[in-house]
Amino acid sequence: MSSQPTEQRARSNSTAAGVLDPPEKTDKSSSQQKELQEDRETLLNMFRLMLLIRRFEEKCAESYSLGKIGGFCHLYIGQEAVGVGSISALRKDDYVLTSYREHGQAIAKGISPDAIMAELYGKATGCSRGKGGSMHLFDKDVSFLGGHAIVGGQIPLATGVAFASKYQENDRVTLCFFGEAAVNQGAFHESLNMAQLWKLPCIYICENNMYGMGTSLARAMSFSDVAQKSCAYEIASELVDGMDVLAMRQATERAVKRAREESLPTLIEARTYRYMGHSMSDPGNYRTRAEIEKYQERDPIKTFANKLKQQNVITDADIAGLEKEIKEEVEHAARFADESPLPDPSELYTNVYASPLN
Amino acid sequence: MRDALNLALKEELARDSSVFLMGEEVAEYQGAYKVTRGLLEEFGPKRVIDTPITELGFAGLGVGAAMAGLRPIVEFMTFNFSILATDQIINSAAKMLYMSGGQFKIPIVFRGPNGSAYQVSSQHSQALESWYAYFPGLKVVMPSTPADAKGLLKSAIRDDDPVIFMEQERMYGMKGEVPEDEEFTIPLGVAEVKREGQDATIVARSLMVPTALKAAEELEKQGISCEVIDPRTIRPLDIDTIVESVKKTNRLVVAEESHAFCGVAAEISAEVNERAFDYLDAPVKRVSGVDVPMPYAKNLEQLAIPDVERIIAAVREVSYS
Numbered sequence: 284m285s286s287q288p289t290e291q292r293a294r295s296n297s298t299a300a301g302v303l304d305p306p307e308k309t310d311k312s313s314s315q316q317k318e319l320q321e322d323r324e325t326l327l328n329m330f331r332l333m334l335l336i337r338r339f340e341e342k343c344a345e346s347y348s349l350g351k352i353g354g355f356c357h358l359y360i361g362q363e364a365v366g367v368g369s370i371s372a373l374r375k376d377d378y379v380l381t382s383y384r385e386h387g388q389a390i391a392k393g394i395s396p397d398a399i400m401a402e403l404y405g406k407a408t409g410c411s412r413g414k415g416g417s418m419h420l421f422d423k424d425v426s427f428l429g430g431h432a433i434v435g436g437q438i439p440l441a442t443g444v445a446f447a448s449k450y451q452e453n454d455r456v457t458l459c460f461f462g463e464a465a466v467n468q469g470a471f472h473e474s475l476n477m478a479q480l481w482k483l484p485c486i487y488i489c490e491n492n493m494y495g496m497g498t499s500l501a502r503a504m505s506f507s508d509v510a511q512k513s514c515a516y517e518i519a520s521e522l523v524d525g526m527d528v529l530a531m532r533q534a535t536e537r538a539v540k541r542a543r544e545e546s547l548p549t550l551i552e553a554r555t556y557r558y559m560g561h562s563m564s565d566p567g568n569y570r571t572r573a574e575i576e577k578y579q580e581r582d583p584i585k586t587f588a589n590k591l592k593q594q595n596v597i598t599d600a601d602i603a604g605l606e607k608e609i610k611e612e613v614e615h616a617a618r619f620a621d622e623s624p625l626p627d628p629s630e631l632y633t634n635v636y637a638s639p640l641n
Numbered sequence: 642m643r644d645a646l647n648l649a650l651k652e653e654l655a656r657d658s659s660v661f662l663m664g665e666e667v668a669e670y671q672g673a674y675k676v677t678r679g680l681l682e683e684f685g686p687k688r689v690i691d692t693p694i695t696e697l698g699f700a701g702l703g704v705g706a707a708m709a710g711l712r713p714i715v716e717f718m719t720f721n722f723s724i725l726a727t728d729q730i731i732n733s734a735a736k737m738l739y740m741s742g743g744q745f746k747i748p749i750v751f752r753g754p755n756g757s758a759y760q761v762s763s764q765h766s767q768a769l770e771s772w773y774a775y776f777p778g779l780k781v782v783m784p785s786t787p788a789d790a791k792g793l794l795k796s797a798i799r800d801d802d803p804v805i806f807m808e809q810e811r812m813y814g815m816k817g818e819v820p821e822d823e824e825f826t827i828p829l830g831v832a833e834v835k836r837e838g839q840d841a842t843i844v845a846r847s848l849m850v851p852t853a854l855k856a857a858e859e860l861e862k863q864g865i866s867c868e869v870i871d872p873r874t875i876r877p878l879d880i881d882t883i884v885e886s887v888k889k890t891n892r893l894v895v896a897e898e899s900h901a902f903c904g905v906a907a908e909i910s911a912e913v914n915e916r917a918f919d920y921l922d923a924p925v926k927r928v929s930g931v932d933v934p935m936p937y938a939k940n941l942e943q944l945a946i947p948d949v950e951r952i953i954a955a956v957r958e959v960s961y962s
Contacts, residue, residue: 412742443705473698637801
C-alpha cells in the first residue's frame, strides 16, 4: 500500500513576502523532461483548452464590467494548467467537484462555453438553468458536480461521491479541487481522514495560489506545506508545479491509477498563481505588481507554447489560427448568452423539491 | 418506539440496496440508543457503517453519496451534534437540486433524537426543528407514536428529498401497536387528528403529543372538549387540517418543547391569523420551552419543559374559563 508520500520533497522556501516558490526544482517529474510522452492530439487539445479558458475568462471580465454578469465572479486566469492538466487524465465518466473558481474546470470537463456563459448571464439556457450562476455550474452529462461556494464545502461531498463509486463497485474516480485556504477548514481534515480510513478513490487537488482572498498563505497557515499535511492521514501526496500542464497531467495520472486500481486517495498540491483579484470586485492591493509579473514570467500558456514549439508540435502560425478560432468560439458564447431568454418567472418555484408533496 | 424505528430501517435496507446507514456507534455498538440494533449483523459493514466523530464530514459524505445515486440514512447520535453539520445540511443538501437547475436530487435522511432527555443539561437538550424547518429544500418530520415512527421513517427513506427525521429520547421506550406490513407507510406532509373535540384545538408534536392528550383528558373532565392535532411533518406543514379544526373550535393552543422565539408555534400562529382570523374567539396561545438554556437540576429541568398543567392552563386561558 502506498501510504507514504510518493515524492521526497525539501521543505518549501518562503520569500521575504511570505510567498511560496513554485516547486520547479523539486518536482522531478515535470519540466526537466526532454521528450514529450503525450501524443500530438492530446498536447494540442490541452493547449487549446488552456487558451480557450484564458480567452473565456477575459471575456467574462469584460461582460462583468458591462453589467451582463452579476454577483461574484472569480476568474481562473493564471491557473489554467492545473484544471486542464489534471482533468485531461480523467475519463469522461469520472467526477469533478470544485469551488466557486470553476469556469475553467467546467470547460476542461466538457461543459460547452455557451452553456457556461449563459449561466453567468443568468439565462434559461445556462448549464444550471440560470439558477446557480458563476459559483454553481453543474452538468450531470459530463459528471461535473458543481461549483460550491462555501470554502471547503465540496471536499466532504467529493469524498461521498467517491464513497458511492466504491459502494456501487464501479471504477469511477472523483477529482476534487479547492484552494489552499480551504485546507484550514475542518472539512478538509475530516474528509482526508475518512478517505484513507475507508480507502476511497478520491483525488484531492489543492490549488495553492497563495492567497485566500486578500490574506497570504504566510498569514493564514502555521505550517504552509500543504502536501505534507497528508502525513497526518497517511495519504499519498505529491507536490506539483501547477504552472506546468504536463506535470499536472502526469501527477494526476499516477493518482488516477492509484484510485482506480487500488481504491486509494491522493492529495496533490499544485503551486500556482492567480493573476486577477480574488473576484472581480478585488483591486488586489495586498500584493505588488512585481510579484504578479514574477509569476507571469512562468505563464502556463506561454511556457507550454514554447515547449510545443521546441518539440515541433506547433508553430506560431498554428497558434495564430487557434487564437482566431477561439475568439470566435468565445464571441459565440457571449452572443448565445446575450440572446438567450431569461428563465420563466415560474422557474422561481421549480426544483425546490424533487417530490413537492403539496 | 425504538423497535418500530428499527423495523423501518431493517425493511428499507432489505428493500433497496442503495440504502445504507451511517453514523457514530450505529454498527458494532448497536446504536447509542439501540435503534440500529442487529442491523450490522443482518446487512454487514458495507451497509451499516460506524463513522468517526466527524459530523460535518460524514454529513457531507452522505450528501455526496446521494448526488451519485445512493440513498443514505445518516444518524446523529443526537441532533445537538448536527449543529456541527449544518453547513452540509443547509448549504449542500437543501440547495443542491435548486442551484443545479434540477439536475441533482438529494435523497437522504438525517435522523436521531431531538429535544430534551433526562438531565443531560444545556448542550444535549435542544429542540432544533425550527432551524431546519426554516429552509426551503428540507423536509422535517417528527413522529409521536411507534406506528407513526415506522410509517413516516419508511416514507422519509423512500422520499427523493433531504428529510430531517427527529425522534425523541424520552419516547424511545414508548409502547404501541405497529403494523407489520412491509408496505405500510404514512405520507409526509399529512397531519393526524389524534383526538377529536369541539371547544379548543391543541396542536402538538413529538413529546408534546402524549402530554397534550393527557391535558385533553383532564380538560374533558372539566367540561372542555379538546381536539389534538399532530402535524407529524413540520415542513411541509399540513396547515389546512389545523385551520379546519380552528374554524370548528375557534380557539388554538400550540404546544412545543422548543423555544417560542422564531419557533414553529409562532409560524402556526401566524398562518392561522392569516387564514382564520375571523374564526378566532381568543388570541392563539403558545406553550413553549422556557427561554433559557436547559438546566441540569431535575426540578429546574422539569420547569423548563412544558407539562400537562401548563397546557391545561393555556386552554383555560383561551377558553376564558
